[in-house]
Amino acid sequence: MKSKIQEMRKKKKISQEELAMAVGVTRQTITSLECEKYTASLILAYKIAKYFETTIEDIFDFSDVEEI
Incomplete structure (x- = not known):
């Protein structure tokens, strides 16, 4: 699953540490x-999307996730 976290974070001019603190995880988690x-868990994905005021689908690309 690919994400646009880095792109969105840089656009907002915040560090990994600032994003991590805002969503309640470590900087290492954001790096990973x-x-x-x-x-990301569904809850973490939701927190990140809410922080960036967008949807989960706008941040995370699920095209490579296998269907059940």
Whole structure:
């Protein structure tokens, strides 16, 4: 699952640390999300989307997720 977190974060001119604090995770978690080493939980994805005032679908690309 790809994300636009880094792109949106840079557009808003905030650091990984600032985003992490705003959504209640560590900077390392934000780094892992941006490097696609970690997949956000639904709750974390919601918090990130709410922070950026957008939808989860606008941040995360689910095109590579296998259907059930």
